[in-house]
Amino acid sequence: MNLASWQRIRYIAYKEMLHILRDPQTLFFTLFIPIVELFLLGFAINTNVRDMRTVVVDFCNTQESRRLIDQFENSGDFKVVERHQSEQAAYASIVAGRAQVGIVIPEDFSRKIESQQTSPFAVLVDGTVSSVAAESVNVGNALALRASLAQVLKGGELPVEARPRVLFNPDTRSAYFFLPGLMVVMCQMMATILSANAIVREKESGTLEQFYMTPVRRFEVIIGKMIPYVVQTTIEFGLIMLVMTTVFQVPIRGHVALLFALLLPFTLTMLAFGLLISTKADTRDAAGQMAMGTIIPSIFLSGYVFPLDSMPEIFKTISYFIPTTWLIDASRGIILRGTDWSTLWQHATVLWSMAIVATVIAAVRMRKQVV
Amino acid sequence: MNLATNESEVVISMRGCSIQFGKFRAVNRVGFDVYAGEVFGLLGPNGSGKTTLIRALCGLLDFSEGEASVFGLNVRTQSERIRERVGYMSQKFSLYGDLTAQENMDFYCGIYGLSRVQAKQRQSELIELTGLGPYLNRAASKLSGGWKQRLAMVCSLMHRPRLVFLDEPTAGVDPVARRELWDLLFQLASEGITLFVTTHYMDEAERCGRVGYLYLAELLALGTPKELKALPSITPEGSKRWEIRGGVAAEVLAELRKRPGVHEATIFGQAVHALIENDVSLADLQQRGLSLQVAEPNLEDVFVTLARQQATKVGAR
Numbered sequence: 249m250n251l252a253s254w255q256r257i258r259y260i261a262y263k264e265m266l267h268i269l270r271d272p273q274t275l276f277f278t279l280f281i282p283i284v285e286l287f288l289l290g291f292a293i294n295t296n297v298r299d300m301r302t303v304v305v306d307f308c309n310t311q312e313s314r315r316l317i318d319q320f321e322n323s324g325d326f327k328v329v330e331r332h333q334s335e336q337a338a339y340a341s342i343v344a345g346r347a348q349v350g351i352v353i354p355e356d357f358s359r360k361i362e363s364q365q366t367s368p369f370a371v372l373v374d375g376t377v378s379s380v381a382a383e384s385v386n387v388g389n390a391l392a393l394r395a396s397l398a399q400v401l402k403g404g405e406l407p408v409e410a411r412p413r414v415l416f417n418p419d420t421r422s423a424y425f426f427l428p429g430l431m432v433v434m435c436q437m438m439a440t441i442l443s444a445n446a447i448v449r450e451k452e453s454g455t456l457e458q459f460y461m462t463p464v465r466r467f468e469v470i471i472g473k474m475i476p477y478v479v480q481t482t483i484e485f486g487l488i489m490l491v492m493t494t495v496f497q498v499p500i501r502g503h504v505a506l507l508f509a510l511l512l513p514f515t516l517t518m519l520a521f522g523l524l525i526s527t528k529a530d531t532r533d534a535a536g537q538m539a540m541g542t543i544i545p546s547i548f549l550s551g552y553v554f555p556l557d558s559m560p561e562i563f564k565t566i567s568y569f570i571p572t573t574w575l576i577d578a579s580r581g582i583i584l585r586g587t588d589w590s591t592l593w594q595h596a597t598v599l600w601s602m603a604i605v606a607t608v609i610a611a612v613r614m615r616k617q618v619v
Numbered sequence: 620m621n622l623a624t625n626e627s628e629v630v631i632s633m634r635g636c637s638i639q640f641g642k643f644r645a646v647n648r649v650g651f652d653v654y655a656g657e658v659f660g661l662l663g664p665n666g667s668g669k670t671t672l673i674r675a676l677c678g679l680l681d682f683s684e685g686e687a688s689v690f691g692l693n694v695r696t697q698s699e700r701i702r703e704r705v706g707y708m709s710q711k712f713s714l715y716g717d718l719t720a721q722e723n724m725d726f727y728c729g730i731y732g733l734s735r736v737q738a739k740q741r742q743s744e745l746i747e748l749t750g751l752g753p754y755l756n757r758a759a760s761k762l763s764g765g766w767k768q769r770l771a772m773v774c775s776l777m778h779r780p781r782l783v784f785l786d787e788p789t790a791g792v793d794p795v796a797r798r799e800l801w802d803l804l805f806q807l808a809s810e811g812i813t814l815f816v817t818t819h820y821m822d823e824a825e826r827c828g829r830v831g832y833l834y835l836a837e838l839l840a841l842g843t844p845k846e847l848k849a850l851p852s853i854t855p856e857g858s859k860r861w862e863i864r865g866g867v868a869a870e871v872l873a874e875l876r877k878r879p880g881v882h883e884a885t886i887f888g889q890a891v892h893a894l895i896e897n898d899v900s901l902a903d904l905q906q907r908g909l910s911l912q913v914a915e916p917n918l919e920d921v922f923v924t925l926a927r928q929q930a931t932k933v934g935a936r
Contacts, residue, residue, distance in 0.1 A: 252732040259729030263718065270717040454713040458771075461677055461707035461784075462730045463699050 256464055260472025264446065268476055278442065279484060282434035286488055289426045290496045297383040303330040303338045303347035308357040316369065319391050320351060325383060338372065348374045349384045361399065416501070416584045423496045428579040429552040431488045432514070436572055437543055439481045439515050443522025444535040446473050451530060466614045470607070474519045481515045482508065501586030507579060510595055513603035514575045520606035527613045546572040571602050628655035630782050630813045631676065636685030638668070638675055645671045647836040648685065653815060655781075658808050660827030661817045662922060667833045669817040670710075673784045677702055689782065703731070706775035710787035712767045716760030720751060720770050723759050724777070731778035738777070745773045749803065765796025772803065782813045789823065801826060821918045832922055835933060839925045847921045852928065854916060858882075858896045862914035863904065864889065871909065883923060892920065 268275055302320065306313050320326045329347055332338050338350040350372035360367035371388040375381045397406060417424040450456035459469075485508070492498050521542055529535035547553065549563060550572035556564055567573045578595040581587030631653035638646040646668045653659045661669050674680045676689055678698020687694040689701045714723045724745075728738035746752050749769045754762060759770060768788060775783060785804070789797045801823065808814055816827065824830050824844065831841040840847055847853070854860055858880075863871055868886050875884045880896035892914060895901065901911055916924075 255732060256730050259726055262729075263715065263722075263726050266718055266722060267715070453716065454709065454711040455715055458707065458709060458713035458775075459730075460679055461702060461705075462727070463703045463732075464730055465699070 252463075253465070253468055256468045257472040257475075260464075260469060261475040264473050265476040267446075267449075268480065278438050278480070279487065282430075282438070282484060282488055283491060285434065286427065286430060286491055287495075289430055290423045290492075297325060297379055299327040300325055300349050300380055300384060301329045301347045302326045302349045302351060303332060303341045304328050305332050305335055305338045305350065305352045307355040308353045310358040312358045312361055313353045316353065316357075316391070316395065317351065319395070320387070323387055323391070325387050342372060342374050348377070348380050423492075424498055424584055425580075427488075427492045427496060427498055428583045429550075429576045431485055431492070432572060432575045432579050433543075433547055433550075433552055434488060435481050435485050435511065435515060436518050436546065437539075438484055439477060439518035440522045440525070440539045440543060441536060442477050442480070443473065443519040444525040444529065444539050445522075445532055446477070447523060447526035448529050448532050448535045451526070452532065467611055470520075470523060470611055470614065473523075474516065477519055478512070478515050481518075482511060485511055498583065500583050502582035502588060504582075506589065506592060507582045510575060510578050510592065510599055513596070513599035514571055516603040517571045517599070517606045520603070520610040523610040524606070524613055527610075546570045549573070550576050552576055571599060574598050629653070630655050631687075631689050631815065633676075633687045634685055636672075636675070636682045636687050638671055638680060639683040644836050646675070646682075649833070649838045650685070651831060651838065651841055653813060655813055656808065656811045657828040658804065658814045658816065658826065660824050660830040661815065661833060662819070662824055662830060663817075663833035664926075668836045669833055670786055672833070673707070673786055673815070673817070677705065677707065677784070703778065704780055704782065706778070706780035706783035708768075708771050708775045708783065708785045708788050710790045712759075712771060714759045714767070714771055714774060717758060719756050719758055720762065721755040723770060723774055724755075727774040727777050733777060741777055741779070742773075745776055748806070749773055763796075764792050765799065768792055768796065768800055769803075772800070776807075780812070782815065783807070785814060785816045787817050787819065789818065789820065797823075824918050830918070832925055834922075834926050834929050837929070839929055840921070844918055847918065848916050850921065853921050853924050854894065857898075858894055860892065860894050860914050860916050860920065861901070862887075862912045863891045863893070863909055864912075865909040866907070871904075883920065883927070885923075894920075894924070 304317055306317065317328065321328060326349060330338075330341055332341070335350075335352055338347070338352060341347045342350055350370075352370040352372065354369065357367050357369060369392075371384060373381045373384045414420055447456065450459065489500075489504070493500060522539065525535050525538045525542070529538055549559075549567045550570050551567065552572065556567055556573070559567070574595045578587070578592055581591065629652045631651075633652075634650045635648045636646060636650060637644060637648055649672065661672070663669050671680065675682050676687060676694060678694055678701055681695065690704055692701050694701065715726070718726070724742055725738065728742070733741060746755070749772065751766070751769055751773060754766055754770075759767065762770060772788070788804075789800055792800065797820075804814055804816070805826075816823070818824060827844070829841065829843055830847060832839045832847075840850065842850075863875075868889055868891055871891050872884055872886055875881050875891060875893055875895075878899060880899040882894040882896075884891060884893035886892075905911060
């Protein structure tokens with residue numbers, strides 16, 4: 249690369265920066281929307297099951313039956329909202345959606361306990377929301393088991409007890425799971441759409457044709473255009489991280505520098521995707537749609553929303569080829585667990601390989617493109 | 620104006636050049652030379668391949684056959700070096716509208732590899748030439764059509780090209796600005812810069828030193844405007860071009876078109892021009908008080924005739 253090349257890259261980068269600054273509306277939205285999304289996910293979304301609306305039908309109405317209901321409520325997972333005198337009424341309120349869980353205690357509940365017989369009670373669960381159903385069944389079983397043991401031991405100590413300690417996220421807050429992933433997904437969206445637009449905009453306005461009539465080379469265009477967007481994406485990432493640590497109090501256990509080091513190849517890959525899109529699309533609308541086409545699968549298959557471990561083997565394999573998967577994993581590792589270089593060198597290797605391959609493909613495609 | 624055309628120095632040379640897009644042939648076996656310092660005009664209807672030809676000469680497209688060189692550099696293999704030496708100004712305004720005139724100029728100076736000192740000097744030269752001075756800090760999109768074209772021209776001249784391609788530079792520009800732009804072009808030409816201009820305007824074609832006519836991908840004619848008008852095929856043996864004045868032009872036209880042996884009848888202002896075979900009697904027209912005069916073909920006549928003849932020939936194939 250010679251001096252003229254450097255000069256051209258410098259001027260392209262500077263010009264591109266001017267475009268960014270001259271369009272405050274786009275700049276505002278690219279910086280503002282991720283912050284809105286951050287607040288939405290941070291505050292509103294909670295995948296943990298708490299305070300499930302519960303309807304109670306207590307035919308027994310004794311000390312034992314009332315204690316059982318108290319135990320359900322004390323777990324924090326259930327909240328009694330209605331009481332009825334018939335199973336049908338309880339069922340109707342689940343159908344209507346007023347309650348998610350029904351607890352039905354038969355008339356002979358206490359009597360059977362006293363006579364040392366198995367004393368069943370029913371837990372009706374609305375299965376339409378699978379997490380609610382699973383949680384109710386688990387808690388119902390646990391409470392029954394505990395009550396049974398207490399009965400058998402007659403006030404003696406429990407022989408074995410599990411004391412779960414949730415590491416890295418003691419309160420099991422959803423924000424811990426979502427925010428480190430959100431940073432990555434937001435940067436992906438921004439980098440892809442911005443870089444796709446950067447070329448398509450010039451196609452639309454005819455400036456690309458004029459530009460290609462100069463001695464400029466394609467790789468200079470690519471590098472020159474990427475530089476300001478790498479800077480913008482990195483600022484965005486830092487901004488989200490700042491809000492995450494201050495507003496949502498998510499502590500960062502690992503080295504932030506490590507995360508930024510991994511962000512670079514990821515951003516380059518996404519910018520290269522954007523450039524690839526721009527060789528196919530002729531209008532900004534078309535480019536936007538194609539960009540969403542690459543973003544949506546990577547949101548669902550990267551482990552951002554749905555844990556990878558519960559996916560079928562084939563999707564798990566696909567996810568390894570998605571750059572987002574690697575950076576989300578690294579991001580959660582660094583921020584939540586303090587993962588260090590001894591593991592992350594793999595992520596770095598994969599992300600840099602992807603960045604190089606994607607950039608080369610984009611450069612080749614752009615060279616073949618007829619203006 | 621007597622321009623310093625130097626026929627011994629060939630700037631563009633094309634031999635049997637074709638451009639193929641899939642099954643569509645955009646340029647078919649075109650060959651001609653453009654000499655240093657001339658104003659070369661390329662005419663032809665939309666889609667005849669003018670822009671495609673320019674792109675290929677700059678190396679953005681490949682010729683599928685034939686040999687072409689610019690400044691002796693092979694278009695196929697040395698296009699980057701060609702682009703360092705030529706300027707290009709397109710029919711559409713193609714500078715950055717959100718950047719100021721000054722920023723656009725700075726950008727192209729940087730891209731063409733001028734140092735800061737060189738850029739400053741060259742810019743002040745061109746600003747003086749074009750009078751762009753008062754508009755430097757205005758966003759390019761806010762300039763009027765004529766000033767946009769001047770800015771585009773300034774940007775394409777930053778690197779002192781010896782050859783400038785102007786692809787319909789005056790499309791959509793008002794007549795005054797058009798005249799001024801041509802004055803500028805002739806000033807450049809007088810400095811020995813070769814200009815390769817495409818246009819639709821006949822008056823602009825008349826200003827060119829030599830004119831080529833491209834129709835359906837083929838070069839139908841090439842020469843000075845005078846040579847083209849004198850082409851034997853334009854006024855075939857046994858017929859004459861007449862200018863008929865008086866009466867209502869539209870009625871005269873309608874009547875003439877019905878007569879066998881009358882070709883290409885058309886209205887110019889209040890007169891009707893027509894190519895009429897000599898054995899057609901025009902005595903009745905004269906008796907009605909219309910004035911008849913043998914006329915020289917103008918360039919439009921030339922191109923209309925060439926296009927008609929070619930269309931008949933292609934249709935016959």
